[in-house]
């Protein structure tokens with residue numbers, strides 16, 4: 542492992558986990574799942590399918606499809622041994638999720654979180670919650686009692702609030718009242734994008750954590766408009782100003798165990814992004830660890846990557862770190878212009894750019 546500033550040719554980490562991942566379903570799932578399983582021992586699998594993953598039974602069926610998709614993907618590309626990959630499932634919280642469903646989820650052992658999508662906030666969120674403390678009190682209370690984390694897309698949907706302010710306003714309008722009402726509820730502020738969010742998570746009392754994506758650590762909102770409109774840099778919450786990026790990078794590399802890795806890798810077919818009303822979501826799974834290593838190295842903190850990627854997440858979720866390892870080596874490979882995605886293609890984040898790291902071939 543490199544010291545705070547020493548240039549290393551290789552870095553070996555405890556096998557990391559991805560605490561925020563969209564795998565989708567069907568042929569798309571089969572095309573993306575191996576990208577994650579090659580690097581990560583486990584991933585929190587987001588439930589925003591169409592229709593969403595509402596019940597423990599839905600989550601069980603989806604988990605089986607993920608595992609079958611991984612086996613098929615390995616066969617197709619001729620991987621001898623399927624990488625060990627544990628999909629940690631989640632339920633999609635609605636106004637109608639019951640306390641009984643929460644207890645069933647907890648008893649299942651394979652559901653590790655319940656996801657709050659404020660209705661209308663992001664991709665496939667129309668079935669989401671309309672009024673968290675008005676509609677979901679009993680369910681939140683059951684979650685608090687049985688230690689089930691609430692995973693939060695932290696943006697208000699009020700059209701009167703500027704898009705770039707929606708995370709900061711969410712803290713005031715939703716997070717603070719939620720944490721006052723349920724101080725022992727475990728909450729993950731997903732894909733944090735602002736200095737306000739980083740300060741909140743750092744200072745909040747009680748069990749609060751946050752995931753950070755590679756795009757929010759590496760890029761600011763200029764990337765959306767570099768030489769023209771760039772749909773493949775568009776995700777929600779949207780990229781912010783440079784001051785916010787620097788605050789997020791500081792949080793990620795601080796060693797504070799509340800901050801951990803969550804790619805939010807969210808594949809959309811090229812055509813769904815390059816159109817009048819393009820979808821939100823960046824595809825980062827293929828190069829995830831190389832992207833994070835590039836971000837950490839930019840501030841001379843490769844020595845903090847392992848804790849962020851492999852230790853803080855399991856500690857928050859009450860799990861052990863993985864037993865295997867992952868090796869990254871220096872490289873200057875360009876990110877491909879596109880990758881297969883079902884009967885279409887996906888354009889990965891930063892397509893055409895060169896990274897400084899790649900996963901070592903003997904790593905999986």
Ligand SMILES: NC(=O)N[C@@H](CC(=O)O)C(=O)O
Nearest residue numbers: 563663664776777807821822
């Ligand atoms: N992040 C995104 O921009 N999109 C995600 C949804 C989400 O995580 O909000 C997706 O499912 O495409």
Ligand SMILES: [Zn+2]
Nearest residue numbers: 663694777778
């Ligand atoms: Zn989200």
Ligand SMILES: [Zn+2]
Nearest residue numbers: 563587805807
């Ligand atoms: Zn997401």
